[in-house]
Amino acid sequence: MELAEKTGARMLLRTANRSQNSLRRLNGAISALKFGGHYGSPYDLNPVDRLTKIEHLDEAGLTRMAQRVASGDSNLWCREYESGVSDDPENHVMEQDLYQWTADTGSYPEEQIAIGFENGLPVTVDGRTMDLGAVITSSIIAWGNSARTL
Incomplete structure (x- = not known):
C-alpha cells in the first residue's frame, strides 16, 4: 500500500x-x-x-x-x-x-510466551508493551532459543 x-x-x-x-x-x-x-x-x-x-x-x-x-x-x-x-x-x-521453517530437535520443553492484542494488533509479549517490530523480533528470538508454544 x-x-x-x-x-x-x-x-x-x-x-x-x-x-x-x-x-x-x-x-x-x-x-x-x-x-x-x-x-x-x-x-x-x-x-x-x-x-x-x-x-x-x-x-x-x-x-x-x-x-x-x-x-x-x-x-x-x-x-x-x-x-x-x-x-x-x-x-x-x-x-x-x-518444512523449511522448522526442525525436529527431539526436545520440546513445556514453555509458553503470551502475546497480548489490542484491536487485533499484537502489543505485548509476556506482559511487556512493545511496538510491532519488537513483538515480532522478540517472538522470533524466543522461538529460536527453544521450542515454545503460544
Missing part, C-alpha cells in the same frame, strides 16, 4: 482466485487500508482449475512451479499450505521440503 501511494497507483492486481483463502485476506487488507483505486485479480470471476494452471505453467517453461506439491502462503507469523497433497485426507503425507 505504501508503494502504491508513493507511485500514485490507481490499481492493485493480484493472482488469487475466488477459491483461494488469500483472495479474502488480500481484499480485506486492501479495503481496511482504504485504497482509493481499483483492486482485484483477473482470476477473481473466472477461476482456473489446478490442472489447467499446471498445464499453462508447464507450457510457459515454469516447470518448477508446475511441479509444486501444494499451494502455500507465508507471512511474518506463519506459513500454511493448501491444495495438492493436502487435498486427500486419506493419504495426508506432507512432503519434507515443505
